[in-house]
Amino acid sequence: SSDTRSGLQTYVLTYQVEGTLNAIRGEDGVQDQDELYLNAFADSPNQVDEVTVRITGPADVVDYACYRGPEGSTDSCGTEEPEGNQVTFTGTDYTSRDGLTIMAAFPPGAFTDTDPILEEITGDGPSERQPGPLQRASDFVMENWALLAGVWAALLAAIAGTRIAFGRDETYEGVAPGEVPLEGQPHRVVRLGREPVVAPRFTPPDGLSPGEAEVIEDESVTPEAFTATMIDLAVRGYLTIEPSGTDSRGNTNDWTIAEAVNPPSRDLLKDHEQHLIQALLSGTSSVQLGSFDGRFAPRLREFNQILTKHSDSEGWFRRTGLVGSPPARGFGTFIGWAVFLAYQGVWVAVFAILILNGAGALGLLPALFAAAVAIASLTTVLVLTRRAAHGRTAKGRALYEQLRGFRHYLTTAEAHQLRWEAGADIYSKYLPWALVFGVADRWTSLFEQLAAEGRYTPSTRWYDGGSAGDFRARVRSMGAATSGLNTTGMSALRYTAGSGGGSGSRSSR
Template identity: 30%
Template sequence: MVRTVRSTTWALALVLTALLLAVLSAAPARADDEQAGRISRLDVTAELTPEGGSADVVVELDLDLGEEEAHGPFLVLAELQEIVGDPDHYRRLTVGDVTATSTTGAPDALRVEREDGAVQLYVGDEDVEITGLHTYRITYTVDGLINPDVDGTDELFWNVVAPGGFELVLSDVSVTVAGPPGAIDAACYVGATGSTHECDSSVASEAAAHRFSQDRLDPGEGLTVVLGWPAGTFTGAERELVARRTFANTVQLTPLTGALAGGATLLGAGAAVAVASRRGRDEAYLGLTPGLVPAGGAAGQVGRRSRRDPVAVRFTPPDGVRPGEVGTLADEVADPHDVAATIVDLAVRGYLRIEEVVSGGDDERVDDVGGDERGDGAGGDEQGDGGGGDEQGDGDKDWRLVRLREDLGQLEEYERGLLERIFADGPSVLMTDLADTYALTMSTAQRDLYRTVTDRRWFRGDPQRVRRRWLGRGAGLLALGAVATIVLLVLHAPVILGVPPIVVGVVVMVASSAAPARTAAGTAVLAQALGFRQYLATAEAEQIRFEEGEDLFSRYLPYAMVFGLADRWAGVFAELARHGRDVPEPDWYVGTVTAAALWSRPETFGETVGAFADTATTAVTSASGGAGGASGFSGSVGGGVGGMGGGSW
């Protein structure tokens, strides 16, 4: 009894809810129908031919636009359809012999377009818009609708109106299928995709025709019909399948292809890493403390370098080794920072002077000698309100390089070449004026640095050339893999077999950075350089010893630059100045910081020199410009083949 009462209560609630929704939505629905236009009658007739199962289709429709303007109707007919359970193929339908007429005199020009597996039919004149009610008759043929011998039945499983196909409301919908006599079953479904709701009526006539009807289809709803005949009724009817490209069937990953591709990739990548590790392993003198070389020029016993060998602190740079060479030896790369440190080193050694200037204004040099104009404060630069700033008026910071010496005989080739290219147009040049030529200047200096460290026999081969050879081999493997992938794609072969050379090519290119190898002599100098780096990184102010007037700060600053320790090195000498030590002012750099203020605000000088180094490094940048054939009698809307959609255009 309780269950009966509850069921009755729920039924009443549902009825009341339905009535309320009908009252609230009835008027807007009618308004939408009138505003959007609708097809007030749709009659589809298909006559099936026993030989081959082709269908002659006639579509008659009444397009009621009301006050809305449009050119006419358009229909979309499916030709390629996905197959449930078969991702490797499409079901093909062939639409042809399309005609269109209007019995009410509306423009009936026909435009047929094929795109993305569908035939698009546009009826009307694109230069003429119409309103009101118009009748159209569209005919076409379609092959491939019949599913032969499905569980002993030749079957028509046809999406007459595809779910989601029409943008307009369809009223008075009827479908007539005329085929061979002897149909053994028929069904009709209506609604959204997957719906099993039956059509309003289904009638079989004595003339071997079945008629299905539906009073109304809302926008997006579909209508699917199913008819069956004994197997063999349609002779020669076949489902036409065409290949469908998907990621899975393109790659064709199977246990066999996966094992082949994976094995080849692992072997190739492993071989590349092993070769790079073996050839890129540094040599070292065996039995000697790191940093020492055999006495008297003896060859000594050479073996593989152990990265676990301890490095002893060294208080001076390696003898006769300039900062750019140290930087190249340390990381096997002659990078722009090494060239910038070389410029500063040449300035420290008296070959040029670096002057800070204000560009964009009067382009005047800003001296740091005591007699220049700096505002009211003694020794202070002109900074507006308050001290500590470094504003120099309008304009951007720039640097002028001034050549001081002409005798270059004591310099290395890369140093001479760098000076000659910087001062090619005269004894003084602004960094901004070098922008157009600095890319070539930088690349040439880097090339010469590589040549120098190679000529000194610190590397078994030019590091840059060694890396380029490996990069070239990696790029070749990448190209080979790309070509193989394209060929496999064209041949419909497993594309995954083109992956190994691509992956191995990438590994070879990555391994190129480890390919250069130092000789035993180069490893000995590297140990000395790393020992000196340890000193620069750990030295405290009270440990610094230098003679009066000796500018130890400037001498070691370029080395600190290549190791990224310039700020720390400046801070150490600032601490010395605070303890009353007489720390010389660098004479190779003319900037905005006075002698009195230099070591009280070393961060300003460090930032300024750092800014110059960054400019010297990055100037190169500014210079470089149902379809599967399953039975439809347990099916639903959208489960068949084909499908028509459309609206007005």
């Protein structure tokens, strides 16, 4: 309309309502009368500052009453002023969910037609006088929210407890921690109770690579798995690493990875190690990590998938797939998406109902909000317990115990306690493992001290950086390269969306 108004406006709506009169006849304790009993408004979703209802009839008013509040309330609405054939009800400060019901009675026969109007309800839907199932659910939530919250919290606690209890690692009964029964030796697999005492181990588990160790340790493929594998391959003579770029503060921010001269046969490598060399070099003799410009992300995902499949085939965990990985058979990913879509669906329904039904639909919000809270809290519990529910098999636990022992050695050994191996550079050899265990800086500082004392000469075979004559500075440079490759270097390789394979957190169970 082109007719517009501004300022305070008063709107007068005139309408006719039929069938609101009741003929009261022959009821005990109530005199015969014609009664008007009407909800002026019911459970309004809005606040009402002031309301006045005036009833005018064909005869003097013989009885009157008014009530405010939710359904069933007997609280007075406010002021009641009868005068002859009129009665005026006045109330103020009605909050949301308050209703106003008025009653005015007149002498019997004051009205000519007080018969009820009956209409058959067609279809399966609720009538205007009967709330639908969603409204009834919403009312139930409003009336019992404290009880429902307590029951739901108990249910969530039961779900979390069940996932944690059934997700405990397995172990071989009667076999020392870290040991695997010999072939043919009778054994029984049971759930692990309390954590066994760590038995220090001075060498890594036989036949296990640092990348595989990271999977068993963290139950996922983290950036440390890739970096540790790359450094391990360099230490073993397959690759060389050289700093090739610095930032404005002089810190190394790029590295050149090259194929080593006269490397050992690649036939000795495992699948994920083969893939790493092929993914990095791709037929060339050397490459700068920064040159990938995000194009390495698909190759990194494939590296993660190879380790995940290898974990499944080795049977290290009771479930297929790893925490945070998207294997095709991983049920956790399906659950996560299902819960997420259900949560979004609830809020889509909220907005759709509001748009289609207006403010009257606000009464449905308690049920919809409760559904959203239930879905969100269930998702949170599933996410927080996903690692606890991903238990190791007895075989995986035995390897994990060996890793615990070796981690204890690298974490606690002092310079004078190191076990030297004849002809071996144990700093370089165990540096990838120190990275996996999160103690690379500590491991480096030990050998900085030894180099300063003239008791250690760092290798020049796999790393070309630092001062050639200053052994301590060279060790420090090797340690900095390890940290930098795991942060700046990995960022250059995996920054495109979806290229990660899990978090880099440290955990054990």
